[in-house]
Amino acid sequence: MTEQSIIDIRGVHKSFGRVEALKGIDLTIREGEFFSLLGPSGCGKTTLLRMIAGFDEPTSGVVMIGGQSMAGIPANKRPTNMVFQSYAIFPHLSVSDNVGYGLAKKKMSRAEKAEEVNNALAMVDLEGYGERSAHELSGGQRQRVALARALVMKPRVVLLDEPLSALDKKLREQMQVELRALQQSVGITFILVTHDQEEALIMSDRIAVLFEGEIAQLDSPQRLYRQPINQRVASFIGVMNFLEATAEASSGGDLSLTIPALGSVSMHAAQVPEGTDVAAIAQIGMRPEMLTILFDETDKAACESTGEVVGTSYYGDMTYYSVKLSKAEQPVTVSMRNTAGRSIVPPGTAVRLGWGADSIVLFPS
Amino acid sequence: MRFMRIFSRNWLLIYASLYVFFLYAPVVLLPLFAFNASSIIAFPLTGFTTEWFSVLLETKALHRAVQNSLVVGLITAVISTILGTCAARAMIRFGFPFKRGIVGFIMLPLVLPEIIVAVALLVLLMQLGFPLSIWSVIGGHVLICVPFSVAILSSAFQGLDKNLEEASMDLGETGWGTFWRIIFPLILPGVISSLLITFTISLDEFIIAFFLTGTEVTLPVYIWSQLRFPAKLPSVMALGTILLAMSVLLLILGEWFRRRSAKRQGLDASSTRGFMQ
Numbered sequence: 182m183t184e185q186s187i188i189d190i191r192g193v194h195k196s197f198g199r200v201e202a203l204k205g206i207d208l209t210i211r212e213g214e215f216f217s218l219l220g221p222s223g224c225g226k227t228t229l230l231r232m233i234a235g236f237d238e239p240t241s242g243v244v245m246i247g248g249q250s251m252a253g254i255p256a257n258k259r260p261t262n263m264v265f266q267s268y269a270i271f272p273h274l275s276v277s278d279n280v281g282y283g284l285a286k287k288k289m290s291r292a293e294k295a296e297e298v299n300n301a302l303a304m305v306d307l308e309g310y311g312e313r314s315a316h317e318l319s320g321g322q323r324q325r326v327a328l329a330r331a332l333v334m335k336p337r338v339v340l341l342d343e344p345l346s347a348l349d350k351k352l353r354e355q356m357q358v359e360l361r362a363l364q365q366s367v368g369i370t371f372i373l374v375t376h377d378q379e380e381a382l383i384m385s386d387r388i389a390v391l392f393e394g395e396i397a398q399l400d401s402p403q404r405l406y407r408q409p410i411n412q413r414v415a416s417f418i419g420v421m422n423f424l425e426a427t428a429e430a431s432s433g434g435d436l437s438l439t440i441p442a443l444g445s446v447s448m449h450a451a452q453v454p455e456g457t458d459v460a461a462i463a464q465i466g467m468r469p470e471m472l473t474i475l476f477d478e479t480d481k482a483a484c485e486s487t488g489e490v491v492g493t494s495y496y497g498d499m500t501y502y503s504v505k506l507s508k509a510e511q512p513v514t515v516s517m518r519n520t521a522g523r524s525i526v527p528p529g530t531a532v533r534l535g536w537g538a539d540s541i542v543l544f545p546s
Numbered sequence: 547m548r549f550m551r552i553f554s555r556n557w558l559l560i561y562a563s564l565y566v567f568f569l570y571a572p573v574v575l576l577p578l579f580a581f582n583a584s585s586i587i588a589f590p591l592t593g594f595t596t597e598w599f600s601v602l603l604e605t606k607a608l609h610r611a612v613q614n615s616l617v618v619g620l621i622t623a624v625i626s627t628i629l630g631t632c633a634a635r636a637m638i639r640f641g642f643p644f645k646r647g648i649v650g651f652i653m654l655p656l657v658l659p660e661i662i663v664a665v666a667l668l669v670l671l672m673q674l675g676f677p678l679s680i681w682s683v684i685g686g687h688v689l690i691c692v693p694f695s696v697a698i699l700s701s702a703f704q705g706l707d708k709n710l711e712e713a714s715m716d717l718g719e720t721g722w723g724t725f726w727r728i729i730f731p732l733i734l735p736g737v738i739s740s741l742l743i744t745f746t747i748s749l750d751e752f753i754i755a756f757f758l759t760g761t762e763v764t765l766p767v768y769i770w771s772q773l774r775f776p777a778k779l780p781s782v783m784a785l786g787t788i789l790l791a792m793s794v795l796l797l798i799l800g801e802w803f804r805r806r807s808a809k810r811q812g813l814d815a816s817s818t819r820g821f822m823q
């Protein structure tokens with residue numbers, strides 16, 4: 182991945198009548214990366230994507246592609262191609278006519294066009310499907326045709342508007358992996374719009390989380406999951422336990438945390454994010470997998486607390502326990518891998534909880 | 547209770563039979579008397595003849611009227627379908643000020659008594675000094691045909707996914723190119739339905755044609771003028787028979803075409819609306 186930017190979005194606002202869909206977006210997307218716009222429905226992510234594609238114009242601000250302002254340049258003159266949520270496969274055309282649709286305007290011989298179409302179909306594993314008509318395809322195949330139709334144009338950026346949301350879970354998971362692999366092999370910038378946090382984590386190099394027309398956080402999947410910037414991002418990406426806490430700076434930049442529900446712990450300076458306002462810290466967050474139930478007498482952890490199981494959810498590979506801590510009213514969620522020979526602990530069982538300072542996320546009030 | 551049910555079911559059967567009888571009996575009588583040897587339209591039938599059809603072939607004025615009607619019908623169908631396509635697209639795809647009012651205005655001739663439209667147009671054309679010809683008839687017919695065209699085509703546009711147009715533009719096609727390569731093929735069944743319906747409406751329209759026609763009469767006006775002569779009645783019957791056969795043929799053709807294009811689009815033909823709505 183190069184560091185060169187392909188898309189620069191500067192101060193983009195968009196209003197639909199009185200509704201402000203985007204409230205000042207500044208964003209740089211790098212050449213060749215898989216970038217995701219993640220957010221709940223109505224957060225403006227699709228509007229932003231449509232603005233890059235050229236279907237909507239910003240109310241103010243500028244969208245630049247390859248260093249060139251796209252103001253007033255319509256969709257058919259932009260180096261972007263889109264895969265629509267509905268796929269928008271032309272129902273009256275065959276698969277190859279769909280894929281070759283955009284080539285009609287290009288100066289190429291008939292044979293060259295046919296070859297391009299076949300290459301694109303091969304790229305999405307649809308060789309030999311060219312003569313089929315659009316309505317003979319399954320949902321997954323339609324999705325691939327839509328992708329081939331975009332890729333055949335050799336765009337600088339491929340835009341994906343919730344492309345997998347219409348597929349069933351199994352197929353979706355398979356396509357997530359395939360799409361990621363395809364993006365890496367062609368090296369084109371992909372911008373994905375999704376409301377599925379798992380999908381964004383699996384596929385992306387970087388993710389921008391959007392809430393109400395503003396970017397809440399822009400980070401790599403790992404940083405987004407490990408260091409969410411606020412409680413809202415934290416609870417949108419996966420599950421997070423929030424607990425009241427106070428902090429005090431101690432020697433060498435270490436942090437001394439007091440968490441009434443769990444106890445006290447010292448956090449090493451290296452684990453404290455830069456620029457943390459120690460005095461403002463009022464809450465900590467812990468992911469369910471960072472808490473452990475110490476089933477055996479001999480199990481040990483850096484820090485320990487006690488509690489009682491109040492509920493369980495069985496997921497096959499994992500079990501999510503709801504554990505009421507001895508020193509708090511609110512239960513915490515703990516996820517445990519279901520290893521061989523371990524049975525599910527029923528509600529009412531008293532358990533020891535293990536945790537550590539390295540898994541704690543700090544939040545100001 | 548049981549008695550009541552049988553009773554009401556029988557009544558329903560009688561009602562349905564009478565309904566169908568009154569609807570189709572006149573249609574059956576038409577060919578019956580067209581081939582009847584007697585010039586008096588009455589039972590019993592006297593014998594088989596094709597004489598009335600030969601009379602038709604020799605009547606020059608009739609040929610002229612048929613030709614006029616075809617010209618008026620074709621031009622009316624094309625103009626009102628083009629106008630209907632534009633109006634339906636604007637109606638379905640865009641929002642604009644006074645949209646409801648404008649749409650209502652376009653659809654108004656649907657409920658306006660034709661006699662009022664005819665008289666109003668006649669007065670207007672007279673005031674403007676516009677001579678009466680088949681063109682004034684075409685103008686009147688377009689006015690009453692556009693609402694039908696809009697109704698048929700707006701359902702065709704309704705079924706069109708907006709993303710298809712965007713996808714086409716996204717793939718580098720122009721607006722005009724998108725219309726011909728994507729929109730037009732997909733609304734084609736609707737366009738054909740509209741052409742057939744508006745042609746049919748124009749073909750058998752009498753009141754407006756009667757008021758606005760000059761010396762060049764259309765077929766319904768010609769038929770009406772012939773009804774004054776009892777001797778001409780059997781040949782009018784023959785003419786009716788030909789028109790009946792032609793409209794049935796047209797209907798079958800239209801439906802066949804619609805089913806074919808629906809199938810090509812992967813739709814179930816019976817689930818989509820035909821031109822009979």
